[in-house]
Amino acid sequence: MTLRSLPLFVRLDGRPVILLGEGEPAAAKGRLLARAGAVPVGEAADAALAIVAIEDEAEALAAIARLKARGVLVNAVDRPSQCDFTLPAIVDRDPVIVAIGTGGVSAGLAAALRQRLETLLPARLGALAQALYAARAALRQRFPDMAQRRRAISAALAPGGALDPLALPEGDLNAIAATIGAAAVATRRTIRLRSADPDDLSLREARWLADADWLVAGPDAPPAILARARADAGRSATPPAEAAGLVVTLIAPGGPL
Incomplete structure (x- = not known):
């Protein structure tokens, strides 16, 4: 599957961002930039990013063309086809940030999803992230093997786990570090797919895919299912004997038992 956009989190504290336009659309973008610590500047300033919130079509397109000619990446309010980047709806649980984007095609849908997630994500989520960061050295000492450490953390954060982030x-x-115990995770798992729809995966199967260090899948494996695995997981058509960590084998719908 091809990503329409690559999500990135950019640190803007103290950095200039060109902001063009007047009225509430420009003011709203200005407030967002202020939250990120950015410094709104005019068109002539030297900046890598720009937000164009000009209502007049001809004036907006002319400004966008000038900025792009300079190599500036542009967000054009209400003009998704002109956007080099878009600004997502945000759920802030500092330092955890959840961003919901629709490629600029429906801000209303992004806002509705953000409102749902606001009710699901507890306020202590940021404290959990900070605690995990602070425990890195202790976790490395307890789990020297990186794959084992990642699986132990994953088990603790899983639904019903000791550190379930939603409960x-x-x-x-x-x-x-003491809470995260050694997870008894099998080194080999097999998922017999019921369909090509990733929504038909059980929660446990989805976790296996997300945790897999190596993915064994033939050419008939559904791309939507493969997309649920980690991008850095090893992949092959046959189980490699030397693969370490959790190896997950996918059997496509209708495949051999």
Whole structure:
């Protein structure tokens, strides 16, 4: 599957961003830039990014053309075909940021999804992220093998796990390394696909895919299913004997048992 856009998180604190336009659309973008610590500047300034919130079509297109000719990446409000980048709806659980984008085609849908996620993601999610960061050294000592460490963390964060991020227990998160126990994860798993639809995967199968260090799949494996695996997981058509970590074999619908 091809990504229409590659999501990126850009640090803008103290950096200039060109902002053109007047009225509420420009003011709203200005408030967003302020939250990110960016410095709104005029068209003549030296900047890598620009937001064009000009209502007049001809004036907006002319400004966009001038900026792009300079190599500036442009977000054009209400003109998705002119956008080099888009600004997503944001759920902020600092330092956790969830961004919902639609490629600029439906801000209303992105906003509706953000509202749903606001009710699902607990306020302590940021504290959990900070605690995991602080526990890195202790976790490396307890799990020297990177794959084992990643699987242990994944098991703790899984639904119903000790650190389920959607059902965080009350209490101190400072002892998080002790909370994450060694997960008894099998090194080989097989998923017999019921269909090419990733929504038909069980929650456990989806977790296996997300955790896999190596993916074994033939040419008939559905692309939508393959997209659920980590991009850095190894891939082959036959199980490699030397593969370390969790190896997941996919059997396509109608494949041999």
